[in-house]
Amino acid sequence: MMYTFDFSSLWAYWPEFLAGALTTLEMTFAATVLGLCIGVAGAIARGSRHAWLRVVAGGYVELVRNTPFLIQIFFLFFGLASVGVRMPVLAAAVLAMVINVGAYTTEIVRAGIEAVHPGQIEAAESLGLSVPQVYWYVILRPALERVYPALTSQFVLMMLSSSITSQISAEELTAVANNIQSITFRSLETYIVVALLYLVLTVLLKSGFWLLGQGLFPRRRRLGTPL
Amino acid sequence: MSVVVKLEDVHKSFGLVEVLRGVSFEVSAGEVVAIIGRSGSGKSTALRCINRLEKIQSGSIEVCGRRVEAPDLDLRALRQDVGIVFQSYNLFPHLTVEENIVLAPRRVKNVKGAEAHALARTALEQVGLSDKIDAYPEQLSGGQQQRVAIARSLAMSPKVMLFDEVTSALDPELTGEVLRVMEKLAKGGMTMIMVTHEMGFARRAADRVIYMHTGKVWETGTGAMLGSPQTPELKNFLANEL
Amino acid sequence: MNGGFSLYYFYYLLEGMGWTVVLSALAFVVGGAAGFIVMLARISRSAALRRLVFVYVQIVQGTPLLIILFVVYFGLGIFGVEMPPLFAAGLSLMIYCSAFLGEIWRGCVEAVPRTQTEAAECLALTRWQTLRDVVLPQAARIATPPTVGFLVQVLKSTSLASVVGFVELTRAAQVINNSTFQPFLIFGIAGLLYFALCYPLSIWSRALERRLNVSRRQA
Ligand SMILES: Nc1ncnc2c1ncn2[C@@H]1O[C@H](COP(=O)(O)OP(=O)(O)OP(=O)(O)O)[C@@H](O)[C@H]1O
Numbered sequence: 110m111m112y113t114f115d116f117s118s119l120w121a122y123w124p125e126f127l128a129g130a131l132t133t134l135e136m137t138f139a140a141t142v143l144g145l146c147i148g149v150a151g152a153i154a155r156g157s158r159h160a161w162l163r164v165v166a167g168g169y170v171e172l173v174r175n176t177p178f179l180i181q182i183f184f185l186f187f188g189l190a191s192v193g194v195r196m197p198v199l200a201a202a203v204l205a206m207v208i209n210v211g212a213y214t215t216e217i218v219r220a221g222i223e224a225v226h227p228g229q230i231e232a233a234e235s236l237g238l239s240v241p242q243v244y245w246y247v248i249l250r251p252a253l254e255r256v257y258p259a260l261t262s263q264f265v266l267m268m269l270s271s272s273i274t275s276q277i278s279a280e281e282l283t284a285v286a287n288n289i290q291s292i293t294f295r296s297l298e299t300y301i302v303v304a305l306l307y308l309v310l311t312v313l314l315k316s317g318f319w320l321l322g323q324g325l326f327p328r329r330r331r332l333g334t335p336l
Numbered sequence: 337m338s339v340v341v342k343l344e345d346v347h348k349s350f351g352l353v354e355v356l357r358g359v360s361f362e363v364s365a366g367e368v369v370a371i372i373g374r375s376g377s378g379k380s381t382a383l384r385c386i387n388r389l390e391k392i393q394s395g396s397i398e399v400c401g402r403r404v405e406a407p408d409l410d411l412r413a414l415r416q417d418v419g420i421v422f423q424s425y426n427l428f429p430h431l432t433v434e435e436n437i438v439l440a441p442r443r444v445k446n447v448k449g450a451e452a453h454a455l456a457r458t459a460l461e462q463v464g465l466s467d468k469i470d471a472y473p474e475q476l477s478g479g480q481q482q483r484v485a486i487a488r489s490l491a492m493s494p495k496v497m498l499f500d501e502v503t504s505a506l507d508p509e510l511t512g513e514v515l516r517v518m519e520k521l522a523k524g525g526m527t528m529i530m531v532t533h534e535m536g537f538a539r540r541a542a543d544r545v546i547y548m549h550t551g552k553v554w555e556t557g558t559g560a561m562l563g564s565p566q567t568p569e570l571k572n573f574l575a576n577e578l
Numbered sequence: 579m580n581g582g583f584s585l586y587y588f589y590y591l592l593e594g595m596g597w598t599v600v601l602s603a604l605a606f607v608v609g610g611a612a613g614f615i616v617m618l619a620r621i622s623r624s625a626a627l628r629r630l631v632f633v634y635v636q637i638v639q640g641t642p643l644l645i646i647l648f649v650v651y652f653g654l655g656i657f658g659v660e661m662p663p664l665f666a667a668g669l670s671l672m673i674y675c676s677a678f679l680g681e682i683w684r685g686c687v688e689a690v691p692r693t694q695t696e697a698a699e700c701l702a703l704t705r706w707q708t709l710r711d712v713v714l715p716q717a718a719r720i721a722t723p724p725t726v727g728f729l730v731q732v733l734k735s736t737s738l739a740s741v742v743g744f745v746e747l748t749r750a751a752q753v754i755n756n757s758t759f760q761p762f763l764i765f766g767i768a769g770l771l772y773f774a775l776c777y778p779l780s781i782w783s784r785a786l787e788r789r790l791n792v793s794r795r796q797a
């Protein structure tokens with residue numbers, strides 16, 4: 110029983126693989142940007158003076174973090190369809206990703222905000238900064254700088270989880286692989302190739318986040334120490 | 337001389353604990369006032385009420401003609417008139433020295449690029465730290481950080497400056513460099529209210545000394561008062577300080 | 579068969595939930611054993627071994643679990659024998675757990691102060707004795723909260739086994755939904771069942787962590 114690998118028959122499909130990888134990247138980009146917005150809003154809500162806001166944000170975080178992404182996707186995609194809301198598969202996939210990663214970023218950003226010393230806020234208020242200015246310059250900026258490594262690993266994990274959206278046939282890398290293997294019958298080879306492509310995406314994403322961090326956080330770039 | 341800060345019968349409680357129990361005093365323009373007293377006597381609280389980091393329960397506080405306890409107070413305008421320096425410096429760790437100093441002038445007063453830069457340089461010259469303009473707080477000693485914090489307040493050109501035990505966290509050598517900066521400011525005509533444990537400094541630099549005890553102004557006078565205390569409480573306090 | 583949701587379906591979901599627990603336990607135990615070896619290799623004195631296992635961890639952590647599952651599933655398939663889905667799912671989850679747990683535990687071992695190792699070596703303990711009697715017991719305390727936290731991750735990840743046809747909770751929900759077409763209800767219930775498994779573990783993990791922080795501050 111000797112298995113002979115045959116990767117050559119997959120060559121013809123490189124445009125499909127590439128398109129799938131690009132779709133994965135695009136979905137990741139959209140979900141990162143929107144997920145970060147939700148995370149910041151959620152973190153602020155979790156520290157709000159209003160009890161009901163804290164409860165809503167806390168409930169959202171716990172529900173999402175304690176249920177599988179696959180169930181969330183099915184709930185959202187098939188659920189919405191069952192009540193007549195038809196949306197493009199890709200949009201539904203990104204929506205599910207945003208909801209999912211938003212809960213994790215909420216917790217991460219919240220940890221960053223809690224690490225900001227209250228004296229910092231008093232100092233800023235005493236200088237006459239307005240409440241939004243205090244939030245932005247003195248709370249969020251250092252908070253985001255502090256949790257940047259945790260945030261970016263979370264976004265890399267989300268990119269990997271995006272493969273799960275293939276289960277509702279979002280045409281990203283994994284779904285492309287599913288199609289190709291069903292045509293070529295070279296299943297093992299196809300998924301090995303796709304595993305490599307995901308590794309490349311992971312490295313790309315990590316490097317991209319590193320570069321972005323160098324640009325966004327001059328203090329880290331110059332001192333190299335965590336905040 | 338015009339009155340810059342005026343407290344009248346100020347009461348302040350945290351929950352059931354009354355921390356200020358009828359505090360009254362005035363500070364005129366250009367005057368330097370030192371507040372001394374035992375730990376817990378309400379010195380910091382009194383200072384923090386002046387720029388409304390704490391709200392008072394009754395009495396009145398007037399700063400530069402503004403009623404601080406008024407519900408329609410323009411809080412940001414008050415904060416521009418009153419500079420405060422804390423014991424724990426509270427520099428923004430993610431910003432350079434220059435960015436720390438120009439943040440408020442730019443965002444609150446809309447000072448633009450080159451002008452803001454010049455502002456930072458002037459303020460740093462006043463505290464003797466011109467060469468540290470590009471450093472980050474963690475690269476500075478405690479004394480240097482505290483001087484940057486003073487420069488940050490100065491850059492807003494406040495009409496009165498509050499200092500809350502600004503040297504308590506510093507080694508004796510570093511204390512000296514900060515006190516010298518404050519003395520220079522005092523000589524330059526800045527109106528200053530400073531809570532301090534440095535009795536020698538209070539006597540030397542202050543026009544007037546206020547001794548607080550159990551939430552009240554217990555005794556007040558010139559620096560010479562520290563040589564001839566009238567009340568047994570102040571006598572006791574001074575004996576323990578030395 | 580389109581009779582709406584009934585008690586029978588609920589029973590079917592519970593049965594699936596049972597298999598979710600079985601698969602999770604299997605993956606955690608076997609993956610934990612493999613993770614322990616990964617951890618040992620990552621702190622070994624042989625640079626080659628450290629690097630080799632580092633590459634393994636990077637590959638596993640840089641590939642979606644779903645793809646690992648497919649590679650394992652079709653990889654086993656080339657041996658020609660029909661492998662039960664439980665086996666393919668268990669093996670993939672084991673690989674997944676070994677990389678993540680190995681890294682978590684390595685971090686915990688390295689969090690034990692170096693002076694402890696030095697002190698033990700000064701008592702002429704061998705390297706293995708030092709590890710077993712001095713370092714690991716201390717690392718275990720640090721490792722408990724994140725390990726419990728990871729257990730939540732494992733429970734959720736088992737839902738992917740549905741993709742290769744293993745009838746655990748998610749697959750059971752899909753099967754029911756295919757006949758009742760009440761996705762909000764069915765996947766909602768499935769979600770709540772997962773929540774019932776995961777949430778207590780999350781809380782436990784957080785409580786453990788708080789307790790650890792308190793005892794550390796006192797130390
Ligand atoms: N935010 C607060 N909540 C509750 N109690 C407070 C608060 N701030 C201060 N207090 C209490 O008010 C009292 C006076 O505090 P304050 O900080 O004004 O004293 P102080 O004279 O500055 O003392 P020190 O020399 O130690 O700084 C203390 O008993 C303190 O415990």
Ligand SMILES: [Mg+2]
Pocket residue numbers: 379380381500501
């Ligand atoms: Mg005080």
